[in-house]
Each structure stands twice: as structure tokens, then as C-alpha cells.
Amino acid sequence: MRQVAVREPLRRVIISKTDYLALLQASHTSPHAVLGMHPKTYKHTKGLVVRALVRQSASCAVVDPESGETWAMTPIADEGLYEVFISKRAQVFRYQLRVTTLTGEMRQFYDPYSFLPTLSEHDLYLFNEGNEHRIYDKLGAHVRVMNDVAGVAFAVWAPAAKQVSLVGNFNHWDGRYHQMRPLGSSGVWEIFIPGLEEGELYKYAVRDAQGHVRLKTDPYGTYFEGPPNNASIVYDTTQFKWHDQEWLERRRANAGQLDQPMSVYEVHLGSWRRKPEDAGRPLDYREAATQLADYVTEMGYTHVEFMPLAEHPFTGSWGYQVTGFYAPTHRHGAPEDFAWLVDHLHQRGIGVILDWVPAHFPRDSFALAEFDGSHLYEHADPRLGAHMDWGTLIFNYGRNEVRCFLLANALAWIERYHIDGLRVDAVASMLYLDYSRKEGQWIPNKFGGRENLEAIDFLRRVNDLVHQYHPGALTIAEESTSFPGVTKPTSEGGLGFDYKWNMGWMHDTLRYFAKTPIHRQWHQNDLTFGMLYQYAEKFVTVFSHDEVVHGKASMLFKMGAWHIPEKAANLRSLYGHMWGYPGKKLLFMGSDFAQSHEWNYDASLDWHLCQYKDHEGVRLLVRDLNKLYASEPVLSKNDYNPKGFRWVSCQDAAANVLAYLRTDETEQTSFLVVGHFSGATRPYRIGVPRAGMWREMINTNSEFYGGSGLGNDGGRHTEDVPHDGCPHSLSLTLPPLSTTIFKWTAA
Structure with missing residues (x-):
């Protein structure tokens, strides 16, 4: 906005020179005290003074719409500043301005400066x-x-x-x-x-x-x-007509019941599918709704998690550098279209989780940074306010109005758009004042520690408010450290999240599977160590977008093998283990059909790969694992019950074998998960607690999934041979690079 030169008034005026100059220089600190209608005594006469500043006008008049009386206003500046003194009327009344424009058009409207404040x-x-x-x-x-x-x-x-x-x-x-x-x-x-x-x-x-x-x-x-x-x-978000009341009532009824089936499909909407016939553009919200719902339903996922869809200027930030915290991004349509997407998914029985980014914001000059010339939303001291990893700014969680902005933002997404859960990004960076900082680059808290007490208080409050206002809505922490009590209630001193991403399990497990089978025997602890802390938090077992970018390779190409079929077999065995292991599930798009390339945010997934068995077989396996997981309460409702898990064999590192039981507390229903991660076929005896038939529910080496078909002929009967501390055992054939899931039946 340019500075303007201001001339002397055209005529003798009542307005003061100070007000006159300030209005015409766009620098008035209290314009409503000057513009509009105000009681005034002028030359010993009581009356009303009315001033208006109207652009591109030839004349202006005050009109009483009730009586029809009109008072021509005196122009006192070419910029459209007018003034009139109405004598003999001391009471402010409802009025309009009648303006003739420079083109001769006549307009009549209410004066913006005639209204009281809209906030109390x-x-x-x-x-x-x-x-x-x-x-x-x-x-x-x-x-x-x-x-x-x-x-x-x-x-x-x-x-x-x-x-x-x-x-x-x-x-x-x-x-x-x-x-x-x-x-x-x-x-x-x-x-x-x-x-x-x-x-x-x-x-x-x-x-x-x-x-x-x-x-x-x-x-x-x-x-x-x-x-x-x-x-x-300007957009009114209140006009959309929702049709998901049944879903919301069911969500409310299930509030607090965290041991429900939850298998999450993580999606970057801009690159999930594109329209090659339309210059390769991303799908809009409504186009994505039906296609995504169809795919998610077929695959048996319970939820979709969208990477951030709040407005962001740089597509390459994937949405994690937000400038419009209250706005769905324009890239896929209007806010009503985003609401339509959520509504459609709900009507199809699919929950919607949204990545939420209260940890930082970008330095773009048009947005929050130095908003009013001061460090308003961010800390002034870069030791507190500069994010070292991403070149962004950190919110000042100790400032009431900033905290209010963020707390209300979390609630707004759930209120306005019926979001079922918020996955909070980069929680670790919020919790620690020394996150990614060297000595001397950070300021200790008032107790001399490294914890960000204001951020911790903020996270507790946001979790409590989400659960208070929207029972059944979830909060999920992407937290990569061992900070205690992330999913413990705030009343017990925790942060109050419902779930936490299990980053430790993810890294350990991927490190193991990146080894070639011959070297895995020295790394068995990568598969077993996680059970030492498995029940300390309510974990979501994840393979997210972060694992398939920046040179880390796709999930398929992480596998420690030379050829695609072997890599696919490794990946199938990994997914079999993941779905058998305790914890809710999350898998990034493309990983479920073993995409070969790393994820590219600016292109569609390689859906054409599904014509090949090495890829389609992985997809079919993930589909069947989801359906088994959702249909068997022992697998989905005992994720956080330590009595529902026990090792059967975790010490035979030389054979690359891992076996464990998933049961209810009485072991009336039991699943045996056997992972065999070597490249050889192996006859193997596994102990089991109950006699009977152990039916083969999943064999990742099935021909249907692209394997050789070698397995256990649909199941095995127990033998009365004690083994692994159990009174009975199974004589199994363990295919190479496989996970097999058995279910006990009495017959």
C-alpha cells in the first residue's frame, strides 16, 4: 500500500487537520471516532456531524431511509472525503449513503462506520x-x-x-x-x-x-x-448440509474405547491419483471422495489419514508449512468440497484423520511471521523461536492469544469439517527446548531443564479440549523420543494423547529387514527389543511417508534382497509380522502395492504396477490382513493388553525365526504368528499351549500373493511333544521369507 501526498482541504471543514491527514494517509488509529455519524455542537448549535470516505465518487449524500430526508455532503478532499452537519437533530439515527460515482452510477448503501463492534x-x-x-x-x-x-x-x-x-x-x-x-x-x-x-x-x-x-x-x-x-x-463454512449423523453418533458412543480395529491408510491427496487426460492434475476433493472410498473399502482400512490439507503456499512442503491454519487448501476445491469428501467417507463407514501442524510455521512475509511488525505468533529470541531443521518459526505457546489461536484451530477442524482425529506432527520438536540444537543455542526452562513447559501445557490442554467438546475424536502423537506418558491421561500427569506412533519399532524393524537373510541372525534383537516398552504407550505401528522419501527408498527396495521377487517376499513377510504384532496399523499409500520408486509428491502413484504379481500380490495380502485384523477381536481389541501377547520362540536367531501368540486373557481364542526370515525352507517345531487344529489363516508365501505356495496345507494338528515351554507342539514347514498366522480350533 503506497504512501499518498495529502493536499489542504477543498473547503472550510469541521474535521480537525490531524484527523483529516490521518484519514487520507490511511494511518488513523480510531477511524470510527471520526467517520460515521456523531453528536456535535457546531457554532453553538446541537446536531449531528456525518463524515464518509468513499472511493471514486462525484457526490455523496446522507439519506434517512424512514423519512426520505436527504442531506448533501460537502466534498473536502478529492479522494472522496465528505462531511455534513445536520442541525436540529441531536439523536443518532439509522442512515444510508447515496453516492454518485465518477461514471454516473448511483449507489445507496449503509455506512460501514455506522455499526457497533461485532465482538463483545x-x-x-x-x-x-x-x-x-x-x-x-x-x-x-x-x-x-x-x-x-x-x-x-x-x-x-x-x-x-x-x-x-x-x-x-x-x-x-x-x-x-x-x-x-x-x-x-x-x-x-x-x-x-x-x-x-x-x-x-x-x-x-x-x-x-x-x-x-x-x-x-x-x-x-x-x-x-x-x-x-x-x-x-470470504467464505461461509456453515452452509454445508451434512449427512453423517449416524457416523457421528456411533463415534460418540465409542468414546474412550481405544481397543477398536484401526487400520489407517495414509494419503497425500495431491499424488494419490491424478488425471492424465487433464494434464496430470491432482483429483479435486469430490473426485477423490468416491475413488478413495471405493479403494479403502476394498482394502479393509478403517481410516484415512490425510497429510496436511491446511492451506500452504509451497507444494513441496507436502502441507507441513502452513500459512492458512483454518482453511482447507484451495488445490483441490473449496471448503464445501472438502466437507463433501469427509461426509462421503463417513457415509461409507470410513474415519478421517488429519495431520495437524502446531509445531511451527513458515517465514512467508504475507502470513504469520512478524504479523504486526513484532514477533507476535513466534518467539523473538531465535534460541526459542527459530526451528533449526526446517528454517521455520516456532509458536510462542506461552502467549495467551497464540495458545487460543491453536487450541481453537484444533477444535475448528473437528467442528467445521467433522474430522475424527488429529495426528499431531513433530511433537518431539515441541517437547524439548534443545531439539536439534547445540549447546548455547537454546535456553533452559525455569527449572534449568530442557523440557518446553509451555508446549507441554499446550498439548495437554488441546487433548483435554478435543475430548471434552468432541467425545470419540482422537488425538495421535508423532513423537520420536521416550518422553514418558504421551498417551497417559492428563489427570495422571500424561500428555493426554489417545495414541502414539511407534517410531522405535519402525526403525528397528526396517533395520532388520534391510539386512540380507544371511546377516539377520546377528540382529534378532531388532525384532524383540520393542516388546520391552510395547505396553508403556498406546502405539500405532507405522510405515509412513517419511520412510519412502529423501533417498530412503521405497518399502520394496528397502528389503535386503537382490531381486524383485525376493524383495516382494520379504515385504510380504514384514507386513504379515506387522499385522500380527500388537498395535494399531498405519501404512502409507503405494506401500500397500509395493511401489518400486520412492514417493514423488508431484506425480501419481504407479498404479500400473498392480498388473504384476509381485506388486498385486502384496496388495492382496494387505487387503486380507486388514480383513483378518478387523474381524478377529483378539487381534484388534487386545493391542494394549499385555496378557494378550507372549513369546513362543524369539531366541532362535540362527534360524531367523520369530514366533508369538496373540490371545484373549483365557486363551480361548489364540493366534500363532510365525515369522521365518531366512532364505531357506525349514522344517520346524513350534510349541503351542493348546491341543487341536491350528488352521493356517495367512501364509504370505501363498501363490495367491505371488509366493511359491509352499506352506502347511491349510493347517496342522498338534502333537503331544512338549516344546518351547508348552505341552504341545506343531511340526511345521516354514517357507523362506514368510510369515504364517495360525488360529487354534478345538477340532
């Missing part, structure tokens, strides 16, 4: 205190009806600003014509513009303490245009 003192008090949990309904841009007049209310927090203007298409981005008023000492600036509707582009022109003007997008904006302009767009 109570709203502002709670916001400044950090406890206005629905602040997203107050700040930002909202279509409202004020005194029977439709328009849009705008409000933004910028406490260090000297002045703030609303700019957009409606005023040709000229900050003189809609200068906002400050609401006391709250730091909030506000204005109501009658006649404005959805679809208007806007930004805030924020004048800092040094007089520099920054054009900023709305932190609470619900919709944005794409780069390079990135303007906020």
Missing part, C-alpha cells in the same frame, strides 16, 4: 485470557446480518500495529477506504462492511510501529487463492 467485551476478555475456544467464530471474516443488514464482519489481532486497514477487490486494495478500529486494549481491530458477500478477496494492511505497511492474509481465513497472491477469500 466478554469475547475479547476470553481471547486475551487464552480461553475463547470458539475464537474462530469471532476473529477472521464472517458473513453476518447486523441490524437487519447483511455484510461481512472482519476482525484481526495485531496489538503492536499503529493502524490496520482492510483491503480487497471491493476498494481496489486501497487502505484509505476501510480503516479498522481498535477494540480497547485487546489488540483486536474490527470493521463490518455491509453489502459484501462470499467470494470477496481481502487482506489486512498492517502499519507497524515504524510506519511500514505489511499486507497480511487473515490468520483465521477459511479459504485462500493460490500463489503468488495468496489473498484470503
Whole structure:
């Protein structure tokens, strides 16, 4: 917004020179005190003074719509500043402005400066205190009806600003014509513009303490245009008609029941599938809805987890560097389209988890960074406010209004878009003040420790509020350290998450499978160590997007083998072990059909590979594992019950054999999981606790999955030969590079 030269008034005026200059320079700190209608005694006569600043106008008049009386206003500046003194009327009344434009068009409308604030003192008090949990309904841009007049209310927090203007298409981005008023000492600036509707582009022109003007997008904006302009767009998120009430009621009824089947399909929407016939563009929200629901239903997943879909300017950030925390990204459609996607998935019985990124935000000049010229959302000291890994900024969790912004953001996604869970990204970076920092690059907490006490308090509060307002909604921590009590309730001193990603198990298991079979015997502890802490938290067993990028290779090419068929066999055995092991499941898209290439965020998955057995076989296995997992409560409802797991054989490293039981507490239902991760066929005896038939439910070496078909002929009867500390045993044939899952039956 450019500075303008201001000339002397055209005529003798009532307005003071200070106000006159400030209005025309777009620097007035209290425009509502000058513009609009105000009681005034002028030359010993009581009356009303009305001032208006109207762009591209030839004349302006005040109109009483009830009586029809009209008062022509005196132009006092070519920029469209008008003034009139109405004598003999001391009571402020409801009025309109009648403007003739420079092109001769006549317009009549209510004056934006004739409306009271749209936020109450109570709203502002709670916001400044950090406890206005629905602040997203107050700040930002909202279509409202004020005194029977439709328009849009705008409000933004910028406490260090000297002045703030609303700019957009409606005023040709000229900050003189809609200068906002400050609401006391709250730091909030506000204005109501009658006649404005959805679809208007806007930004805030924020004048800092040094007089520099920054054009900023709305932190609470619900919709944005794409780069390079990135303007906020007025959008009403309340109009979508939902049809998922049955799903929400079921979610509410299951609140607190965390031992439910949960197999998550992690998706980057921009690269899941593309339209080659339309220049390879990504699917929009509605196109993706039906195709994704069909695929997820076929595969037996219970949930979809979307990598961040909040607005972000750089596609290569995958959504993890957010500039529009309250807005679904424009890349796939409007907010209503995103709601349609969630609604459709719910109607198909599929839960929706969204990656949420409260750990940091980018330095883009149009967004949150130095929003009002001060370090408003971030810490001023780079030892606290600079993220060392990603070149981004860290939120100041100790500031009430920042905490309010983030707490309400979590709730808004669940309230507005019926999201079933938030997977919180980069929790470890929030918990520790020295995260990725060397000595001298961080500041200890008040007790001299490395824990970020303010972030810890924030995480506890967000988890409590999500569960309080939306019973049944989930929170999941991507936390890579051994921080204690991540999934323990806050009432017991924990962080209060429902689940935690099991990063340790993931890294250990992948390290083992990356070895060639001949070398695995020296690394058996990579498969067994995780059980030492398995029940310390409520874990989700994951192979996520982070494992198939940046030179780490795809899941298929991580496997320690030379040829594709052997790699596929390794991967099938890994997935068999993963689904047999305790914990909820998460698998990144493409990994379920053994994509060969690393994931490319800017291209479609290689779906054509499913025509080949080495790939399609893996997909069919994952499908069957999901269905077995969901249909057998012993596998899905005992993930967090230590009595439901016991080792049978974990010490035979030379044979690369791992065997364990998944049972209910009485062992009336029992599954035996046998992993054989060497390259040879091996006759092998495994102990079991019950006599009878152990039916082969899954054999990853089945021909159906692309294996050789060697196995145990559908099952084995026990022999009364004690083994592995059990009274009975099975004489098995262990195919190479395989996992076999057996279920006990009495017959």
C-alpha cells in the first residue's frame, strides 16, 4: 500500500487537520471516532456531524431511509472525503449513503462506520485470557446480518500495529477506504462492511510501529487463492448440509474405547491419483471422495489419514508449512468440497484423520511471521523461536492469544469439517527446548531443564479440549523420543494423547529387514527389543511417508534382497509380522502395492504396477490382513493388553525365526504368528499351549500373493511333544521369507 501526498482541504471543514491527514494517509488509529455519524455542537448549535470516505465518487449524500430526508455532503478532499452537519437533530439515527460515482452510477448503501463492534467485551476478555475456544467464530471474516443488514464482519489481532486497514477487490486494495478500529486494549481491530458477500478477496494492511505497511492474509481465513497472491477469500463454512449423523453418533458412543480395529491408510491427496487426460492434475476433493472410498473399502482400512490439507503456499512442503491454519487448501476445491469428501467417507463407514501442524510455521512475509511488525505468533529470541531443521518459526505457546489461536484451530477442524482425529506432527520438536540444537543455542526452562513447559501445557490442554467438546475424536502423537506418558491421561500427569506412533519399532524393524537373510541372525534383537516398552504407550505401528522419501527408498527396495521377487517376499513377510504384532496399523499409500520408486509428491502413484504379481500380490495380502485384523477381536481389541501377547520362540536367531501368540486373557481364542526370515525352507517345531487344529489363516508365501505356495496345507494338528515351554507342539514347514498366522480350533 503506497504512501499518498495529502493536499489542504477543498473547503472550510469541521474535521480537525490531524484527523483529516490521518484519514487520507490511511494511518488513523480510531477511524470510527471520526467517520460515521456523531453528536456535535457546531457554532453553538446541537446536531449531528456525518463524515464518509468513499472511493471514486462525484457526490455523496446522507439519506434517512424512514423519512426520505436527504442531506448533501460537502466534498473536502478529492479522494472522496465528505462531511455534513445536520442541525436540529441531536439523536443518532439509522442512515444510508447515496453516492454518485465518477461514471454516473448511483449507489445507496449503509455506512460501514455506522455499526457497533461485532465482538463483545466478554469475547475479547476470553481471547486475551487464552480461553475463547470458539475464537474462530469471532476473529477472521464472517458473513453476518447486523441490524437487519447483511455484510461481512472482519476482525484481526495485531496489538503492536499503529493502524490496520482492510483491503480487497471491493476498494481496489486501497487502505484509505476501510480503516479498522481498535477494540480497547485487546489488540483486536474490527470493521463490518455491509453489502459484501462470499467470494470477496481481502487482506489486512498492517502499519507497524515504524510506519511500514505489511499486507497480511487473515490468520483465521477459511479459504485462500493460490500463489503468488495468496489473498484470503470470504467464505461461509456453515452452509454445508451434512449427512453423517449416524457416523457421528456411533463415534460418540465409542468414546474412550481405544481397543477398536484401526487400520489407517495414509494419503497425500495431491499424488494419490491424478488425471492424465487433464494434464496430470491432482483429483479435486469430490473426485477423490468416491475413488478413495471405493479403494479403502476394498482394502479393509478403517481410516484415512490425510497429510496436511491446511492451506500452504509451497507444494513441496507436502502441507507441513502452513500459512492458512483454518482453511482447507484451495488445490483441490473449496471448503464445501472438502466437507463433501469427509461426509462421503463417513457415509461409507470410513474415519478421517488429519495431520495437524502446531509445531511451527513458515517465514512467508504475507502470513504469520512478524504479523504486526513484532514477533507476535513466534518467539523473538531465535534460541526459542527459530526451528533449526526446517528454517521455520516456532509458536510462542506461552502467549495467551497464540495458545487460543491453536487450541481453537484444533477444535475448528473437528467442528467445521467433522474430522475424527488429529495426528499431531513433530511433537518431539515441541517437547524439548534443545531439539536439534547445540549447546548455547537454546535456553533452559525455569527449572534449568530442557523440557518446553509451555508446549507441554499446550498439548495437554488441546487433548483435554478435543475430548471434552468432541467425545470419540482422537488425538495421535508423532513423537520420536521416550518422553514418558504421551498417551497417559492428563489427570495422571500424561500428555493426554489417545495414541502414539511407534517410531522405535519402525526403525528397528526396517533395520532388520534391510539386512540380507544371511546377516539377520546377528540382529534378532531388532525384532524383540520393542516388546520391552510395547505396553508403556498406546502405539500405532507405522510405515509412513517419511520412510519412502529423501533417498530412503521405497518399502520394496528397502528389503535386503537382490531381486524383485525376493524383495516382494520379504515385504510380504514384514507386513504379515506387522499385522500380527500388537498395535494399531498405519501404512502409507503405494506401500500397500509395493511401489518400486520412492514417493514423488508431484506425480501419481504407479498404479500400473498392480498388473504384476509381485506388486498385486502384496496388495492382496494387505487387503486380507486388514480383513483378518478387523474381524478377529483378539487381534484388534487386545493391542494394549499385555496378557494378550507372549513369546513362543524369539531366541532362535540362527534360524531367523520369530514366533508369538496373540490371545484373549483365557486363551480361548489364540493366534500363532510365525515369522521365518531366512532364505531357506525349514522344517520346524513350534510349541503351542493348546491341543487341536491350528488352521493356517495367512501364509504370505501363498501363490495367491505371488509366493511359491509352499506352506502347511491349510493347517496342522498338534502333537503331544512338549516344546518351547508348552505341552504341545506343531511340526511345521516354514517357507523362506514368510510369515504364517495360525488360529487354534478345538477340532
